[in-house]
Amino acid sequence: MTSRFLTAGLALAIAFPVTTIAQTPEEKGLEIAREADARGNGFGDFQADMKMVLITQRGDQAERELRVKTLEAKGEEEGDKSLTIFDTPRDVRGTAMLTFSYKTKDDDQWLYLPALRRVKTIASRNKSGPFMGSEFSFEDMRGQEVEKYTYKYLRDEACGELTCYVMERYPTDKHSGYTKMVVWLDKDEYRTWKVDYYDRRGSLLKTLESSDYSQYKDKFWQPAKMSMVNHQTGKATDLFWSNYQYDTGLSEADFNQNSLKRAR
């Protein structure tokens, strides 16, 4: 066990040598992003339940419940595969979405419509559009691959009892709804605590705050709550994650058109 950790440490040291000579803010930002990404690698597969609470300006609430199954990518170019199953609202119950994500090109996505027993290819390159009417957009919900952004380290800053790296992240995809994000990650475990999103005009659009982190498999940190506030509309969405399970035995066979049609 010790030797495996040592090997992993060595590999990291070779891949990202600690530079003592002057590092540009861009290089340091990328290094932080790579380290945060590396700490999320090797999860294999996981499943989790999610409850979404949509809050209007007046405080009215609407709920959505869904389940997510994710299989980690095996190859270099490949991305993760995931299956999202919607339970509420009731009229979309049984609807399921299959996503093959890629590091450098648009994801492939299919939607299963149970009433028609039909699988439809999602054609829309809708990154900035709201996910299920919430304050989370499609690009907020997907995996944050290192390659999809450029970075710039700003400063270290106290965040609660921890110390955080504060850095800017710029989407490389021209279809992104954002010009930049400011991200707060703690220096101990590289967990994201806060993200400020700036819209295409460069003004502050939304703030995401993640909290109630738990560690799984002695390695992976997951938040139980994620709150997104839209500063321009006054609307907000809370995500509550529960029932996190790792090593559930998912395989490639759970992520094809057949499994999509019986996802329910």
Next chain:
Amino acid sequence: MKKNLITASLLAMPLISMGWEFRGEVGLEGRYFTQDSPYPEADYSTNGSAYLKPEILHEWNDRDDLFTFIPYARVDEHDSERTHWDIRELSWIHVGNGWESRVGIRKVFWGVTEGRHLVDIINQTDQVDQVDGEEKLGQPMINLSLVRDWGIVDLFVLPGFRERTFAGEEGRPRTPLPVSDDALYESSREDSRVDFAIRFQQYFDNGIELALSHFSGTSRDPLLIPQGLSQAELIALATTGALPAGSDPEFTPLYNVIDQTGLELQYLQNGWLWKLEGISRSGQGERFNALDGGFEYTQVGLFGSAADLGWIVEYIWEDRDDSLASPLASDVLLGTRFTFNDVASTEILAGIIYDTEEEEKAISLESSRRFGNNLKASLEARFYTDAADPRSPSALYRDILRNVNTNPGLGPISRSDFVQAEVVYYF
């Protein structure tokens, strides 16, 4: 009685805890017809209807076995044919390593286009239920699905045939003549012939999706044959130009045995989804071919809002020279969908199918939104323009006697424009 109830609920309790699920939907529909009916039997302008679709689901063996039971029933105010019930699904799915078996009554959809579902052939259309043809009757089947690196192959054995449902004499819209319950079959085994189908599908990560299929069995589309006339009726028609009072002409559905090969092709690039469906069918008169091709494109974040505007353009073509079979021969579909992406999932859909030969248009408008968590409401309107009045039974038979093969076009459904409100509750 009370004791039985207690016993039943005690029995049901462990069932619920062991992965049994009960759910479903109930819908109420009201229609207003904007024109007078050409048929005296269907002389009304408002119609009410309701349906119930419960679902009983069970899974075991770590979800490697799934059981589904979905009965369906509809009651209609005027049309006794539309008051009907069906078993939409009663099936058992077993998932193996690289294969899946699906046995029982099920619904299977094939296809990629929106204008006409040419390739889709496994299930019979429940036409009396919905005029858009999207509602299907449950089909008994044994289906083996093989998952390989090079694609998914589905093999179907289809024992038993379902006849298409048609509106009755009191129905709106309806056929110019009522459709007889005594169908004619080419197969001597009639509705108990065993049909076969196979489909191969593959997805390529360059954006191409492909499916090839073949069906061999009783056609789901019947030819509607005007029933033969008696000697007296023939003489009356020839001398007076009209059928004698009291005669009761009907359409008899004829189900041929056909072979149909289908192609589905999709190509996604830069947000443009190109689609093509094609079939070649033999066994129903001369071999004929049909195609439906076009594209789908969505403009996202319209005018800086969260709303999307989707476009569908398709061209539908068929080389079948048989007016009884299909009212669509060279048509253009233009559809647009406005999605608000709001909490209520508000949507507006508009579509027009334009027959370039007959210059007829079928227009549909639909909008829907959710109320709360369990209720969905929709408004729908369907208009048929430039469609000739349907011919009277006498005129229809006169044409046949003269061997005039006029395309009935949208005639059978003309003068049945309607607006509809529907509320569906999900439990």
